[in-house]
Amino acid sequence: MKGGLIYVMGPSGAGKDTLLHYARERLAGEGVVFAHRYITREDGGGENHISLSDAEFEARAQRGLFALQWGSHALRYGVGVEIDQWLALGCTVVVNGSRAYAGEALARYPQMTLVHVEAAQHVLAARLASRARETPEQVAARLARRAPFEVPAGAAFARIDNSGRLEVAGEAFVDVVRRVAAG
Numbered sequence: 001m002k003g004g005l006i007y008v009m010g011p012s013g014a015g016k017d018t019l020l021h022y023a024r025e026r027l028a029g030e031g032v033v034f035a036h037r038y039i040t041r042e043d044g045g046g047e048n049h050i051s052l053s054d055a056e057f058e059a060r061a062q063r064g065l066f067a068l069q070w071g072s073h074a075l076r077y078g079v080g081v082e083i084d085q086w087l088a089l090g091c092t093v094v095v096n097g098s099r100a101y102a103g104e105a106l107a108r109y110p111q112m113t114l115v116h117v118e119a120a121q122h123v124l125a126a127r128l129a130s131r132a133r134e135t136p137e138q139v140a141a142r143l144a145r146r147a148p149f150e151v152p153a154g155a156a157f158a159r160i161d162n163s164g165r166l167e168v169a170g171e172a173f174v175d176v177v178r179r180v181a182a183g
Contacts, residue, residue, distance in 0.1 A: 003031070003090040004180045005083070005109045007097045009149075010117035012142055013127035015162040015169070016096055019117060022170035023094070023177055032092045032177055038066070038078040052076075068108070070101035073142075092181040099149045106152050113156040113180050115173065116149055120163040156180075 008016055024034045037049045040057050052060070057076045061069060066078035083093045097105055102114060119127070121143065128139045151157045158176045162169040 003087060003092045004183065005087060005112035006092065006094045006115055006177060006180055007102065007105055007109075007112050008094060008115045008117060009097045009099045009102060010162075011099075011119075011124060013124035013131075014117040014119045015127065015166075016117050018166060019160065019162060019170055019173045020094065020096060022166060023174050026170070026174050027177060030178075030181065031090070032094060032181060033083075033086045035079050035083050035086075035093055035095045037096055038080065040076045068095065068097065068101070068105050070098050070104075072098055072100065092177065094177060102149075103152055106155055111156075113158065113176070114151065115158045115160060115176055116151075117160045117162050117169075117173075119161070123163045 008020065010016055020034060023032075038052050038057060038060065039049045040052055040054050041049075042051055054076070057078065060066060060078065061076075065081055067081045067083050069076065069078040071077070077098065079095050079097075083095065086093050099116070106112060106114070125139065125143055128134065128142065129136070134142065160169050160172050160176070
């Protein structure tokens, strides 16, 4: 196994966390490590993250404890520097990132593979509403933004449509992870 970094991103409601959970179960024991994120948000929602206060997040950022960090929707997100050790040991590392931060992440990890998870607009709307994290007005505003994603030049890239059955998108994602791991 050669290893590598896989940066998963996509709009809210695309099912990134569900795909990550699916792949984590299928790839157990194969040298693939799924990094958790540090987020200035309460626990919940099935996401693999560690909740930090703003002060805790800032203290870690000041000490250089994040390999990647960004802000989005009034929250701060970070991925710990432990991923550098995992990569150095030859692990394939999967992180849940941000489309807006992909260029900066690619500058730090130029060999990483970007994976864009997508879903049909009506699927996104239903998933966002079911999470109950936001008001209907906030969900509508989030869907109206529909930030387009441009693949950075020269980036390794895969697109996963997660509009339908989880098994279809999940197996497509597992295949991408295995290809990266094989080098």
